[in-house]
Amino acid sequence: MALCLKQVFAKDKTFRxxxxxxxxxQRFELYKxxxxxxxxxxxLRSVVRLPPGENIDDWIAVHVVDFxxxxxxxxxxxxxxxxxxxxxxxxxxxxxxxxxxxERQYRRPAKLSAPRYMALLMDWIEGLIxxxxxxxxxxxxxxxxxxxxxxxxxxxxxxRVFVHVYIHHFDSILSMGAEAHVNTCYxxxxxxxxxxxxxxxxxxxxxREMTERICN
Numbered sequence: 001m002a003l004c005l006k007q008v009f010a011k012d013k014t015f016r017x018x019x020x021x022x023x024x025x026q027r028f029e030l031y032k033x034x035x036x037x038x039x040x041x042x043x044l045r046s047v048v049r050l051p052p053g054e055n056i057d058d059w060i061a062v063h064v065v066d067f068x069x070x071x072x073x074x075x076x077x078x079x080x081x082x083x084x085x086x087x088x089x090x091x092x093x094x095x096x097x098x099x100x101x102x103e104r105q106y107r108r109p110a111k112l113s114a115p116r117y118m119a120l121l122m123d124w125i126e127g128l129i130x131x132x133x134x135x136x137x138x139x140x141x142x143x144x145x146x147x148x149x150x151x152x153x154x155x156x157x158x159x160r161v162f163v164h165v166y167i168h169h170f171d172s173i174l175s176m177g178a179e180a181h182v183n184t185c186y187x188x189x190x191x192x193x194x195x196x197x198x199x200x201x202x203x204x205x206x207x208r209e210m211t212e213r214i215c216n
Contacts, residue, residue, distance in 0.1 A: 044184075048192040056196070057143040061135055063192055064151050068125050070185050071158050075118055075165060078172040082164075087114035092163035092206040114164055121157055128154065152198050155189075159199055162186055163206045187215055 050059050075082075090098045090112055099109035100117050102124060112120070128134050134150060136143060144150070165173070165182070173179050190211060193199040204211065 044188050044191050045195075048188070048195045057147055060148065060151050060196065060198075061143070064154055065129055065135075067155070067158055067189055067192075068122075068129065071161050071189075072122055074178075074182055074185060075161050077176060077178065078165065078169045079115065079118075081169060081172050082114050082118070084113045084115060087164070087168060090114045090117035090160075090164065091168070092160065093167045096163065096206045098160050098164075114168070118161065121161070125154055125158075148198070155193055156199050156203050159189070159193070159203055162189070166207060166210065183214055190215055 048063075050056055090100070091114070092098070097111070098117065100106050100112050100120055101109045102120065106120075128150065132138070132141070134144060134147070166186075173182050190204075
């Protein structure tokens, strides 16, 4: 029997709580609009387009937070099968290896295990999302000038989670009966980053053949 991802999520208390939007804010209304479009069965290519009259940075912010929640959940469901032993290097098959770099502990690109990379990645994104100077939530406070560049970096790194999960843990996706859910999440993510040119085409290469099959 296929497992519901929410049921799996509920079993592991180490997962981060979902980041939510405050009711009554413009971003909350945008989030509801985006979710309503998803549930309506509209084509995902149409769903990701900027609604008329809306601010593009607000639209991107809403989706970055939502994708963080969804991808964090997807990886969390198979985290037990992604260990220091099974995945000693954060990679996407034999051709692609991802190294971690930040402004604190790893100032130079470091070769890490997949679970260590994932933990640092989720902490890093969570810190940015909760930083009012990067993702302002107060009315009238503008986004920083480099906001879209920051989001490009976030989304590029989140794409690497898909790469690792699809290439190294697809059997886990199948065993949980989650293939359709993960594919839909990936397609939503892919159409969004392509709509706004937020991830370099070279980063997409590891999943190119799969993407051509399920997104065209």
